[in-house]
């Protein structure tokens with residue numbers, strides 16, 4: 001059997017049924033725009049816009065992805081259509097990759113909306129776009145899998161939303177975006193290093209402004225490890241809870 | 245002789261202390277319609293879920309088309325079609341889109357699946373509604389489309405969990421006919437039901453399942469023969485009461501006394517039943533009797549006799565799903 005057929009088909013269905021629905025598009029676009037405006041309006045000089053760009057990009061990805069799976073999985077669980085996917089002759093890994101790819105793509109697109117804005121306002125030369133793209137991709141993968149992990153751990157859509165905020169807001173404040181990590185209270189610093197977003201933001205900082213302080217290859221490895229861990233935990237939970 | 249296509253051995257599923265399915269063993273022959281008949285909570289859904297890969301057996305073995313149904317479930321899933329007890333297609337998608345999507349899960353390409361989907365919509369009398377979203381379908385249409393989705397990849401074996409529960413009589417009739425046609429074309433069917441007439445009309449072989457155990461299994465004719473040894477008389481009373489049933493049972497210990505639908509009482513016995521002692525008993529107890537009828541045993545009687553379950557118990561619709 002050609003495994004690409006179910007993979008594309010699940011991805012396409014989710015895109016059509018959820019990601020490209022008007023409310024989702026508008027939220028997906030409005031959120032990054034709001035972030036962008038909020039930060040950019042406050043920063044008067046072009047230099048500031050560039051220094052704030054990594055954070056805005058990272059947040060757009062984070063907010064564009066973590067709650068997606070809460071919709072596409074929790075919702076389908078409740079209507080029991082998800083059982084169909086579990087009963088299909090495809091491996092659980094392939095199924096979950098198909099379910100998450102849409103959110104990852106969506107997250108990456110979200111990240112570049114602030115970039116488009118910034119390109120009108122400031123000079124974006126001397127940016128390592130490859131590193132920037134890779135880090136955006138990895139942030140999207142990690143936070144999508146975090147969303148997956150959350151969706152698998154709860155049974156109601158609203159629980160998933162609450163639970164994702166429980167992760168998102170601490171991450172926002174501790175990832176070095178508003179306050180550089182070295183300036184955080186010493187007790188909070190170790191916590192920062194437990195959060196995947198910290199590493200993603202740091203690569204972006206390096207790629208855009210050369211202001212990161214963690215060697216990028218370490219950050220890449222850490223993000224990969226986080227992704228792998230969250231994905232494996234999620235599929236393990238599905239095996240345990242949903243194939244009962 | 246037919247060959248075995250499903251072979252289940254001492255299959256169990258425990259939920260904590262509850263034995264939802266308790267060491268059941270049975271086999272299904274290629275090309276037959278096999279039915280599990282039992283009341284709510286008997287373990288029918290749990291069994292289907294174990295056979296199809298949604299539930300993990302606590303112990304026992306499953307072989308489907310020669311494959312190990314526990315170790316190689318993904319291989320088995322390629323060969324089977326599954327129709328769950330609830331119509332669970334995608335609300336927003338049209339009938340046609342739903343079918344094409346389901347086909348893709350089994351690796352069918354767009355061209356092939358579209359052709360087959362259209363053909364199924366026509367066969368199921370849904371061709372006029374193929375463009376409507378699933379949520380706009382009536383219950384009966386939803387169930388039909390769910391069945392179509394279950395056979396879109398032309399499975400060798402089709403599993404159906406209570407295919408006609410909760411839908412209108414006409415749709416139920418059409419569904420039974422479709423299943424029979426499908427079976428004539430060679431599909432083996434495993435279904436569950438709590439409708440005795442449905443099992444009787446549709447199934448070649450039936451397993452009675454009660455409290456997680458198979459209490460009897462056999463061909464319809466075998467099961468009927470069993471009961472036809474019995475003689476049954478049904479009395480229509482003014483009012484039925486349990487005290488009367490108990491009193492009769494004490495008075496005529498060699499017979500079996502049960503309640504029938506309405507204000508009726510049934511006496512069954514392996515011997516021919518003499519009516520006079522009963523009439524005398526009713527007269528003595530001043531119970532008005534309007535009718536006495538000799539009944540030819542039906543599958544219902546067989547079921548009641550073997551399982552000890554009253555028919556009223558079977559007629560109860562299932563309550564909302566737990567969880």
Ligand SMILES: Nc1ncnc2c1ncn2[C@@H]1O[C@H](COP(=O)(O)OP(=O)(O)O)[C@@H](O)[C@H]1O
Pocket residue numbers: 244259262264282283284285286287288289290291566
């Ligand atoms: N996931 C579950 N957790 C705990 N108990 C369950 C679960 N599923 C079913 N049961 C119990 O197992 C028994 C059999 O249920 P089920 O297989 O749904 O019966 P049926 O389909 O014959 O009505 C019932 O007592 C039911 O309450």
Ligand SMILES: [Mg+2]
Pocket residue numbers: 288289290329405406
């Ligand atoms: Mg059931």
